[in-house]
Amino acid sequence: xxxxxxxxxxxxxxxxxxxxxxxxxxxxxxxxxxxxxxxxxxxxxxxxxxxxxxxxxxxxxxxxxxxxxxxxxxxxxxxxxxxxxxxxxxxxxxxxxxxxxxxxxxxxxxxxxxxxxxxxxxxxxxxxxxxxxxxxxxxxxxxxxxxxxxxxxxxxxxxxxxxxxxxxxxxxxxxxxxxxxxxxxxxxxxxxxxxxxxxxxxxxxxxxxxxxxxxxxxxxxxxxxxxxxxxxxxxxxxxxxxxxxxxxxxxxx
Amino acid sequence: xxxxxxxxxxxxxxxxxxxxxxxxxxxxxxxxxxxxxxxxxxxxxxxxxxxxxxxxxxxxxxxxxxxxxxxxxxxxxxxxxxxxxxxxxxxxxxxxxxxxxxxxxxxxxxxxxxxxxxxxxxxxxxxxxxxxxxxxxxxxxxxxxxxxxxxxxxxxxxxxxxxxxxxxxxxxxxxxxxxxxxxxxxxxxxxxxxxxxxxxxxxxxxxxxxxxxxxxxxxxxxxxxxxxxxxxxxxxxxxxxxxxxxxxxxxxxxxxxxxxxxxxxxxxxxxxxxxxxxxxxxxxxxxxxxxxxxxxxxxxxxxxxxxxxxxxxxxxxxxxxxxxxxxxxxxxxxxxxxxxxxxxxxxxxxxxxxxxx
Amino acid sequence: xxxxxxxxxxxxxxxxxxxxxxxxxxxxxxxxxxxxxxxxxxxxxxxxxxxxxxxxxxxxxxxxxxxxxxxxxxxxxxxxxxxxxxxxxxxxxxxxxxxxxxxxxxxxxxxxxxxxxxxxxxxxxxxxxxxxxxxxxxxxxxxxxxxxxxxxxxxxxxxxxxxxxxxxxxxxxxxxxxxxxxxxxxxxxxxxxxxxxxxxxxxxxxxxxxxxxxxxxxxxxxxxxxxxxxxxxxxxxxxxxxxxxxxxxxxxxxxxxxxxxxxxxxxxxxxxxxxxxxxxxx
Numbered sequence: 108x109x110x111x112x113x114x115x116x117x118x119x120x121x122x123x124x125x126x127x128x129x130x131x132x133x134x135x136x137x138x139x140x141x142x143x144x145x146x147x148x149x150x151x152x153x154x155x156x157x158x159x160x161x162x163x164x165x166x167x168x169x170x171x172x173x174x175x176x177x178x179x180x181x182x183x184x185x186x187x188x189x190x191x192x193x194x195x196x197x198x199x200x201x202x203x204x205x206x207x208x209x210x211x212x213x214x215x216x217x218x219x220x221x222x223x224x225x226x227x228x229x230x231x232x233x234x235x236x237x238x239x240x241x242x243x244x245x246x247x248x249x250x251x252x253x254x255x256x257x258x259x260x261x262x263x264x265x266x267x268x269x270x271x272x273x274x275x276x277x278x279x280x281x282x283x284x285x286x287x288x289x290x291x292x293x294x295x296x297x298x299x300x301x302x303x304x305x306x307x308x309x310x311x312x313x314x315x316x317x318x319x320x321x322x323x324x325x326x327x328x329x330x331x332x333x334x335x336x337x338x339x340x341x342x343x344x345x346x347x348x349x350x351x352x353x354x355x356x357x358x359x360x
Numbered sequence: 361x362x363x364x365x366x367x368x369x370x371x372x373x374x375x376x377x378x379x380x381x382x383x384x385x386x387x388x389x390x391x392x393x394x395x396x397x398x399x400x401x402x403x404x405x406x407x408x409x410x411x412x413x414x415x416x417x418x419x420x421x422x423x424x425x426x427x428x429x430x431x432x433x434x435x436x437x438x439x440x441x442x443x444x445x446x447x448x449x450x451x452x453x454x455x456x457x458x459x460x461x462x463x464x465x466x467x468x469x470x471x472x473x474x475x476x477x478x479x480x481x482x483x484x485x486x487x488x489x490x491x492x493x494x495x496x497x498x499x500x501x502x503x504x505x506x507x508x509x510x511x512x513x514x515x516x517x518x519x520x521x522x523x524x525x526x527x528x529x530x531x532x533x534x535x536x537x538x539x540x541x542x543x544x545x546x547x548x549x550x551x552x553x554x555x556x557x558x559x560x561x562x563x564x565x566x567x568x569x570x571x572x573x574x575x576x577x578x579x580x581x582x583x584x585x586x587x588x589x590x591x592x593x594x595x596x597x598x599x600x601x602x603x604x605x606x607x608x609x610x611x612x613x614x615x616x617x618x619x620x621x622x623x624x625x626x627x628x629x630x631x632x633x634x635x636x637x638x639x640x641x642x643x644x645x646x647x648x649x650x651x652x653x654x655x656x657x658x659x660x661x662x663x664x665x666x667x668x669x670x671x672x673x674x675x676x677x678x679x680x681x682x683x684x685x686x687x688x689x690x691x692x693x694x695x696x697x698x699x700x701x702x703x704x705x706x707x708x709x710x711x712x713x714x715x716x717x
Numbered sequence: 718x719x720x721x722x723x724x725x726x727x728x729x730x731x732x733x734x735x736x737x738x739x740x741x742x743x744x745x746x747x748x749x750x751x752x753x754x755x756x757x758x759x760x761x762x763x764x765x766x767x768x769x770x771x772x773x774x775x776x777x778x779x780x781x782x783x784x785x786x787x788x789x790x791x792x793x794x795x796x797x798x799x800x801x802x803x804x805x806x807x808x809x810x811x812x813x814x815x816x817x818x819x820x821x822x823x824x825x826x827x828x829x830x831x832x833x834x835x836x837x838x839x840x841x842x843x844x845x846x847x848x849x850x851x852x853x854x855x856x857x858x859x860x861x862x863x864x865x866x867x868x869x870x871x872x873x874x875x876x877x878x879x880x881x882x883x884x885x886x887x888x889x890x891x892x893x894x895x896x897x898x899x900x901x902x903x904x905x906x907x908x909x910x911x912x913x914x915x916x917x918x919x920x921x922x923x924x925x926x927x928x929x930x931x932x933x934x935x936x937x938x939x940x941x942x943x944x945x946x947x948x949x950x951x952x953x954x955x956x957x958x959x960x961x962x963x964x965x966x967x968x969x970x971x972x973x974x975x976x977x978x979x980x981x982x983x984x985x986x987x988x989x990x991x992x993x994x995x996x997x998x999x
Contacts, residue, residue: 111871116819180725196740197736199744202977206929207966210963231739254445262509262512277451302954319936
């Protein structure tokens with residue numbers, strides 16, 4: 108147990124240590140420094156890659172959430188057979204190997220003569236994000252009491268009002284976790300981005316990959332450590348809040 | 361009776377080729393408590409959903425106070441529904457649930473506040489405004505669902521098996537509560553259930569449905585005492601249901617044994633169905649009754665005993681406050697007035713109906 | 718009714734369009750490129766190219782290493798999950814977090830960090846020489862690649878196995894003990910068969926990314942060990958021979974399809990089981 112934990116986290120610890128290493132060579136400890144955390148912000152290419160990564164993840168997960176949620180509503184209304192076929196198709200990017208998905212996009216964009224860049228990455232990311240949204244939202248939407256929507260109509264609400272006031276709040280947690288999952292997948296993706304990015308646009312992943320041969324700049328360690336710690340703290344906080352609100356609810360009962 | 365309010369005008373509905381309602385024609389009056397009663401799959405819930413506007417009939421129309429509302433969407437109808445599993449909005453508290461419809465109608469805040477207080481008082485939940493609906497008991501959720509519907513001042517309240525999820529004691533209490541609320545509100549209640557006891561207790565009119573047809577419609581007394589066919593007789597209450605021969609007016613035979621009855625006009629020597637309620641089967645000492653048998657079972661049921669008597673291989677059920685021992689030889693006597701004669705079912709559909717209720 | 722159906726059809730339209738344009742058509746393009754030469758003429762040469770020694774070697778090596786990595790993942794994950802379920806201390810969300818949190822460190826960097834641990838002057842060898850042992854050749858070996866695969870894909874094995882193990886009704890286990898099964902028999906006859914759907918799902922989720930990876934092998938294999946993924950990646954990004962790359966991908970696709978079919982069959986089985994269970998409860 109502890110060994111597996113060590114196995115999972117040792118490389119991460121190492122990367123964080125590296126970010127404070129004065130020596131640019133990763134093999135040698137040259138003393139403690141915050142230097143890289145400062146110079147990071149003046150390195151335009153890193154900042155640009157970071158911005159690209161974040162905006163791509165935000166946009167792609169947002170669009171995937173809208174498309175995926177609409178798809179869930181659509182899919183539950185279908186006959187079982189049609190539904191399972193469409194679900195199967197929707198899941199293809201999740202089941203398929205990333206490399207095959209990546210080259211399939213590359214061939215599509217080549218054939219359509221679409222120039223590789225930000226928008227091609229975005230299209231690809233939306234596509235592989237949709238199944239994660241459906242995966243999360245579908246069970247929640249199916250479990251939803253269908254009478255809730257009807258009750259709202261019955262009380263005089265228009266279909267749109269009924270959806271936004273009653274259905275949406277009920278499935279919101281599932282939508283959020285689906286969106287978060289999609290966001291994570293998008294941030295962490297390298298392979299599909301690698302095949303759809305072209306020369307002009309870089310994300311953190313493609314930038315790291317291109318630097319591997321020459322040696323990764325220490326600013327990259329600094330940035331990654333910052334992201335990692337920020338997310339860690341955020342997750343712990345969310346867990347705390349959820350835990351305490353659950354406790355509060357139990358006490359109310 | 362009173363003014364006609366709703367007319368379900370020769371309605372038919374089928375799903376994927378399966379007929380759910382077949383030429384249903386039903387008139388409901390103002391301020392009436394109508395119960396649609398039947399086994400699951402009889403079409404009762406579909407009827408309610410057509411009334412509420414969640415379904416559109418394939419053929420026929422819905423007339424509401426003289427106007428055709430067949431294609432009017434549910435949010436434009438003057439009816440409100442209490443759903444089977446309440447369908448409360450779990451992300452809102454009690455007051456927000458009740459205010460939902462009023463906010464859509466853009467009522468003033470003070471009006472909404474008054475209405476919430478009035479409704480909570482009516483359903484007996486004063487002081488529950490700020491409570492989360494998740495923390496309420498089944499009975500309380502039920503009351504919130506009713507309050508949420510009635511604040512909109514519907515002319516008709518539709519209730520879809522609203523007591524189904526409650527335990528027996530609570531269910532009985534809520535039956536009285538519903539009657540009280542109906543009287544206080546003076547509106548029409550249309551109540552759907554498969555529980556015959558509920559139907560008999562609360563209704564002005566009972567509509568017994570099976571396989572998309574109305575089997576019988578009438579007051580609880582009519583339905584119970586004069587079932588029109590074997591399905592109704594079997595579904596409402598316990599009954600002895602026998603095949604018999606209508607020999608002539610006021611005379612039938614069951615398994616060849618003649619019984620006097622009061623029915624006339626079924627023809628001569630015609631096969632019919634006979635219903636005798638268990639409480640009308642009198643067990644008397646040997647030699648004093650019409651036919652003899654042996655007691656095979658004795659069960660104490662609380663108010664009365666229930667006995668099974670074997671009469672030449674046919675089982676008669678009798679209910680009485682006086683027990684007879686198992687193995688005892690008894691005679692059976694039935695007052696002619698208590699023998700109910702019914703025509704044999706005409707269609708194969710009805711023939712197929714053999715419920716165990 | 719008709720109106721809501723129309724609305725949901727309208728909602729489905731973008732999704733159906735999207736699935737056709739960005740899932741089905743791109744895959745058909747791979748098939749098209751794989752079955753034609755650079756002039757657009759139909760050919761099976763691109764697929765047959767898998768038999769060339771270099772390609773066949775890359776495929777076989779990838780199969781070997783990914784199977785090995787899958788086996789190691791399974792052997793690590795199963796006891797871990799058993800331990801976690803029995804300990805009952807960890808909540809599901811905590812475990813998920815433990816496994817998901819590393820994903821927030823870029824996986825290239827994480828894999829790259831293993832270079833620092835394994836290389837000639839890396840942490841392990843520094844430690845070994847410090848205590849007077851001979852340094853080992855760790856980096857740029859098949860072993861290093863398997864380690865990288867296990868490291869990256871272990872969570873995909875842990876989560877499904879943990880979920881099925883947690884779902885097993887404790888009374889079923891108690892019943893087995895009650896009926897006289899010892900610990901080993903209970904595990905072999907009851908627990909393991911019940912957990913099989915999770916195991917299969919875990920295996921399929923590890924095997925495919927491991928089989929098709931080119932990142933792990935290029936980071937930890939020093940560019941000298943080529944897996945089928947590296948071959949395809951180079952055809953696309955270096956040699957620009959999209960037809961050959963697509964043809965080789967079609968071979969990979971065959972494995973993926975087999976994999977998906979296996980997981981679908983096991984899922985069916987699981988659903989069947991669940992249905993029977995709920996029938997029994999009703």
